[in-house]
Amino acid sequence: MLKLPSHIAVLTSGGDAPGMNAAIRAVVRSAVYYGKKVSGVYNGYEGLIDGTFEELDSRSVKYILNHGGTFLKSARSQRFRTPEGRKQAHENLVKAGIDALIVIGGDGSFTGAKIFSEEFDFQVIGVPGTIDNDLYGTDFTIGFDTATNTAIECIDKIRDTASSHDRLFLVEVMGRDSGFIALRSAIAAGALEVIMPENSITYDQLYQAIERAGQNKKFSNIIVVAEGNKLGNIFEIADHLKAKFPHLDIKVTILGHLQRGGSPTVFDRVLASKLGVAAVEGLLIGRNKVMAGVMHNQVIYTPFEEAITRRAYINPELIRINKILTI
Ligand code: ATP
Numbered sequence: 344m345l346k347l348p349s350h351i352a353v354l355t356s357g358g359d360a361p362g363m364n365a366a367i368r369a370v371v372r373s374a375v376y377y378g379k380k381v382s383g384v385y386n387g388y389e390g391l392i393d394g395t396f397e398e399l400d401s402r403s404v405k406y407i408l409n410h411g412g413t414f415l416k417s418a419r420s421q422r423f424r425t426p427e428g429r430k431q432a433h434e435n436l437v438k439a440g441i442d443a444l445i446v447i448g449g450d451g452s453f454t455g456a457k458i459f460s461e462e463f464d465f466q467v468i469g470v471p472g473t474i475d476n477d478l479y480g481t482d483f484t485i486g487f488d489t490a491t492n493t494a495i496e497c498i499d500k501i502r503d504t505a506s507s508h509d510r511l512f513l514v515e516v517m518g519r520d521s522g523f524i525a526l527r528s529a530i531a532a533g534a535l536e537v538i539m540p541e542n543s544i545t546y547d548q549l550y551q552a553i554e555r556a557g558q559n560k561k562f563s564n565i566i567v568v569a570e571g572n573k574l575g576n577i578f579e580i581a582d583h584l585k586a587k588f589p590h591l592d593i594k595v596t597i598l599g600h601l602q603r604g605g606s607p608t609v610f611d612r613v614l615a616s617k618l619g620v621a622a623v624e625g626l627l628i629g630r631n632k633v634m635a636g637v638m639h640n641q642v643i644y645t646p647f648e649e650a651i652t653r654r655a656y657i658n659p660e661l662i663r664i665n666k667i668l669t670i
Pocket residue numbers: 356357358359388418419420421423424425448449450451452453454455456458472473474475
C-alpha cells in the first residue's frame with residue numbers, strides 16, 4: 344500500500360544556478376496548496392547531516408522568485424558520500440517527521456539522492472538545477488538559459504571592442520564536460536567558431552576558419568571556447584593562434600562565475616515553477632527515485648539511474664546551423 348508523504352523537505356545541492364530560488368518557491372507553495380508540511384534544508388546534504396531544517400510557509404518564499412543563487416544555500420558534502428553521514432541524515436529526517444525529499448541539483452546530487460533513497464527506502468524526487476544543461480531527461484535545466492543570456496551580454500560587449508580594433512577574441516564559457524552553453528552562445532553571438540567537447544575541432548580547421556574570415560574581409564572575430572573542450576586550455580589555444588597568425592591581435596577573456604549569477608530569465612523562472620510543482624505532484628502520486636524534467640513541453644519523470652548514466656546530447660541541428668552561419 345502506497346504511503347503518501349505528509350511532510351516534504353527541499354534542498355539545493357552542487358553548484359548554484361539562477362532559478363533555484365524560483366524552484367524552491369514552487370515546491371513550498373505547491374506543498375502548501377496540497378495541504379502538506381514543508382521544510383527547507385540549509386546547505387544541501389551538509390544540512391541534512393547537521394539537521395539544519397526550517398519549516399516554511401508560503402510567506403517564507405516571498406520576493407525570491409527574481410533572485411539568483413539559492414536562499415537555502417548550496418554545498419558539496421563529503422560526509423554525505425559516507426554511509427555514516429547518510430545514516431545521520433536519515434535519522435534527522437525521521438526525527439523531524441519528514442517523509443519525502445526534493446533535491447534541486449545536478450547529476451552528482453542525484454547520484455547521492457539515489458543511493459540515499461535505496462539505502463533507507465526514502466521517497467526522493469530530483470529537480471534539474473545546473474547551468475550546464477548536461478542532464479538526460481529534460482530539454483533544459485534550470486539556470487542554463489540565464490547563464491547563456493549572461494554569456495551573450497558579455498560577448499556582445501566584447502564584440503564592440505573587437506570590432507573597434509580588428510581583434511580576435513577567444514571567450515571561455517562554462518559547461519563542465521559539455522558544450523551546451525558554448526554552442527548556444529556561439530550561435531546567438533554570431534561567433535566565428537566554437538570549440539567544444541562535442542565537435543573535436545582541430546587546429547587546421549581553426550586556421551582555415553580564420554583565413555577564410557580574412558579573405559571575406561571579416562577582421563574582428565569571436566571564438567567561443569567551452570571550458571571542457573578537448574583541444575586544450577584557452578591560453579594554449581591563443582598561443583597556437585598567435586604563432587600561426589603573428590599579425591593578429593588576439594585576446595583571451597574567461598567569463599567564469601559571472602555566468603552563475605544574476606536574476607533568472609523569464610524562461611528559467613517558468614521552467615523552475617513548472618518543475619517545482621511537478622516534483623511535489625510527483626511525490627503525491629507515489630513517484631520515487633526520479634527526476635522531474637520537461638521534454639517537448641511536457642513534464643516527464645526519468646529514473647535517477649537513467650538521468651545520471653545517460654548522456655544529454657547536443658542537438659546536431661544546432662551544430663549544422665552554426666556551420667552554415669559562420670561562413
Ligand atoms: P553541478 O552540476 O552544478 O556541479 P552536481 O549536483 O553535479 O551539480 P556534485 O558536486 O557533483 O554537484 O554533487 C553534489 C553533492 O552530491 C556532493 O557534494 C555529494 O554530497 C553528493 N554526491 C555526489 N556523488 C555522490 C555519491 N556517489 N554518493 C553520495 N553522495 C554523492
